[in-house]
Amino acid sequence: MSAPGRTLLPGEVAVVARGETLETLLGSCVAVLLNDAARTLGGACHVVHASPGPDAAHGPQALASLFGQLRARGVDPLRCKAWLVGGGHMFPDLRNRPEMPDVGAANIRWAREALGSLDIPIVGEEVGGFSYRRVRWTVGDAAPVIEAVAVGGNP
Numbered sequence: 001m002s003a004p005g006r007t008l009l010p011g012e013v014a015v016v017a018r019g020e021t022l023e024t025l026l027g028s029c030v031a032v033l034l035n036d037a038a039r040t041l042g043g044a045c046h047v048v049h050a051s052p053g054p055d056a057a058h059g060p061q062a063l064a065s066l067f068g069q070l071r072a073r074g075v076d077p078l079r080c081k082a083w084l085v086g087g088g089h090m091f092p093d094l095r096n097r098p099e100m101p102d103v104g105a106a107n108i109r110w111a112r113e114a115l116g117s118l119d120i121p122i123v124g125e126e127v128g129g130f131s132y133r134r135v136r137w138t139v140g141d142a143a144p145v146i147e148a149v150a151v152g153g154n155p
Contacts, residue, residue, distance in 0.1 A: 005138075008046045011057030015043035015069040016139055023136040026086030027151075028104035030111050030127070031135055033144060034066065034080040034120070041075050042139030049103075050110030059110045078118055083144055084111050084125040085135050090151055104128065 005021030006014045010029055016022055022044045024031055035042040045062035056062040067077040087108035108127045115122055124143055126133060130151045137144035 008044055010046050010048045011055060011062070013043070013045040013056050013062055013065040013069060015041055015066070015073060017041060018139050021136060021138045023134070026133045026135065027088055027090045028086070028107060030084060030086040030104075030107040032063065032066065032111055032115070033083040033085070033135075033137055034070065034077060035139060036070075036075045036080055039140050041070065041073055042137065043070055044137070047107055047111065050106045059107070059114065063114055078120065080120060081123045082115050082120050083137075084108070084115070084122050084127055085144065085146055086133055087111075087127045088129055088131045088133065088151065090130075090132075 005023060006016055008014055008022060008024040014022060018040045022042065024046050030047045031044050032047065033042065033044045043066050045056060045066045047059045047062045048057040050059045052058055052060045056065045070077045087104035089102055089104050126146045131148040132151060134147045135144050
């Protein structure tokens, strides 16, 4: 029997208890996964844009929402550890065109800087490259399970 879980769509944020799962599919988006030191709660946000904006699709708002949900359940987010996943380059045919923005790279940079500025350690990451990533994380002692699928057959 599989653990109860939650699938996050772009711009969504969730916190679940130990034994429950969080999953999402990422392209250029990044997922920030946080869990408390006792690994009793875990949360994730699916960030679409690194820049500030009106909702949780935007990095600063997504992280603020995740922090609020953790605090509401008695967890200090600044004592959590993080995993960072995603930020792929979804247009490999355009990789040699400097005028084309690399949204994935911007999202990765934002997440690293945001977590670093708060002294939240990133204990694992799978980011960048030319892959979609499916993340499935059962909150507890194990790391997230990450499956990479190349974009258009490119490595």
